[in-house]
Amino acid sequence: MTTNISEALNMCRENGFRTDTYVPEIYLRQTYRRTYQANFHPVLSENFWRDVPFNLTLYPPNIKKERGRKQGKRFQGEMDYRNPNSPPRCGRYRMPGHNRKNCNNPGPSNV
Numbered sequence: 001m002t003t004n005i006s007e008a009l010n011m012c013r014e015n016g017f018r019t020d021t022y023v024p025e026i027y028l029r030q031t032y033r034r035t036y037q038a039n040f041h042p043v044l045s046e047n048f049w050r051d052v053p054f055n056l057t058l059y060p061p062n063i064k065k066e067r068g069r070k071q072g073k074r075f076q077g078e079m080d081y082r083n084p085n086s087p088p089r090c091g092r093y094r095m096p097g098h099n100r101k102n103c104n105n106p107g108p109s110n111v
Contacts, residue, residue, distance in 0.1 A: 092105070
């Protein structure tokens with residue numbers, strides 16, 4: 001099992017395979033050099049900018065903020081879904097038929 005790209009390319013060379021058929025053109029050194037062969041000029045300060053013949057004022061979008069607490073973006077797993085046919089369970093004793101608010105069982109004694 002190879003651990004990195006250079007080992008995989010060396011294995012291809014040792015076994016007589018052409019490496020350029022396995023590597024996309026975007027990752028080739030020639031493509032990288034072609035990308036940066038042009039001259040890049042720095043942006044000058046605003047004093048050197050040309051005036052435009054129109055008013056260009058950008059405002060933030062008019063979006064109404066949603067009420068309430070923002071919901072999380074966690075992916076739900078199969079354990080997160082309840083069976084809608086199962087009765088409610090008590091949060092204190094996990095007994096079916098009632099919830100914690102309507103629990104009739106005495107609470108634990110604090111002795």
